[in-house]
Amino acid sequence: MIRITIIGSGNVAQHLIKAFTKSELVEIVQVYSRKKETLSSLIEFDKITSDFEELLESDLYIIAVSDKAIADVSKQLPFQNRIVVHTSGAASLDVLDAKNRKGVFYPLQTFSKNKEIDFSIIPLCLEAENTFDFRVLETVAKSISNAVFAINSDQRKALHVAAVFVNNFTNHLYQIGQEICTEHKVPFEILKPLIQETAEKINTLNPVDAQTGPAKRNDSVTIESHLAYLNNENQKNIYKLLTQSIQDDRQAL
Template sequence: MKVVCIGSGNVATHLANALKAKGVNLIQVWSRDLTNASELAKSINAAATSNLDEIDRSADLYIIAVKDDAIPTITENLKDVNGLVVHTSGATPIDTLSAHRNYGVLYPLQTFSKAKSIDFVDVPLCIEANNAHSLELLKKVANKLSSPVYEVNSEKRKILHLAAVFACNFVNHLYVLSDKVVEHFGLDFEILKPLIMETALKVQSELPINVQTGPAVRNDEQTMIKHQDLLSDMPELKEIYQTLSKSIKKTHL
């Protein structure tokens, strides 16, 4: 099986390296930026290009891992390939690729950063394909990488992407805000790290609703008033404090 990797960002890099480690033959990397394409290509022993017309037409699988709004341009330029064309986006419907004969989606439900390696074996892979043949090939590739492989249609994938915004993007922003609070008062974020880990660990074995703690869930109005007083210099944080406390109280009525 010959694979072309289209993109050189976080998802492309982690996915290409994980496939390479499983013995998959990656023949080429495309990126808008030739330096980026070359860097990833070198690490997986593939060719590099920044020219869409130069993409190898003989591959069995094309993995598009670029920004959502760049997918249409890529797919337009790959209309003539026979191999399976998949994108890796949570928010993009499978139909975006319908100009191809064989197409699908390989969406890793995980957050990637370049600096941090990740074991794909634990990454939930959500797959979807336009026909049985495409699905079979995609399953084969996904099962090489990861144990949790889910067949998820475009409608449900959109929901997972939304849930991930709450569970990851918004959560990280709360880490940012907690850092702001300690910084504002001359303390260090370091001291919060064990708490952050334990909070995430708890919900690996318990439903989050069953392990809610804090002043809002126990209706400790005194503490909530004191906290809001401390945030009087930080109106934005105060608003978020109020909105989330209200929502906690309502959830646990």
């Protein structure tokens, strides 16, 4: 059994705790949190510490904190030559302190504390400095997920940028859609089947082939009508930018 310590108490840390608690190949030795009570509902209280000097020996230490805190946390670890990884999609391997063996354990998913998630389908992107450490990470990853990938720092950054487009930006467009509906007293729920169908299409179609709408058809009458209807200048600018992007792609094909 592989013994692990999780450092952090945010969304990623909490979901990892839940996932590893169910694994038969991994034992959570300890969890670090500045406020012990934050994690008291997820793991035995005596396994939680708020003091780096109290960290017990483990086979793997997973730093699940904000990107800006990774370097500082890794410097504070009171040991050397152990496997220490972070969970960031954007931070490089080199952000970790060199006194320990470095790696990355990046779950590519959006996490919310109160939203349960099936970890078995979450892609886990792994990176390590040597084969032995990678095998440890791979064993740990496969104990909770069926989608495990070897991804280097540059590839991970590409994935993270792509994820911002397909997740964060898309969700912001949902917000704009909801604002337009609210402004005109239309239930946003009417759009939800369309949102669902759009997301499900990419399971069987390439996104380029799944594209529909007035920009794809070069329907200038509808496009101008939409722009005239919108009252918000920010919404108009986004509409114009995305319309132009779709049309540019159409012309490139």
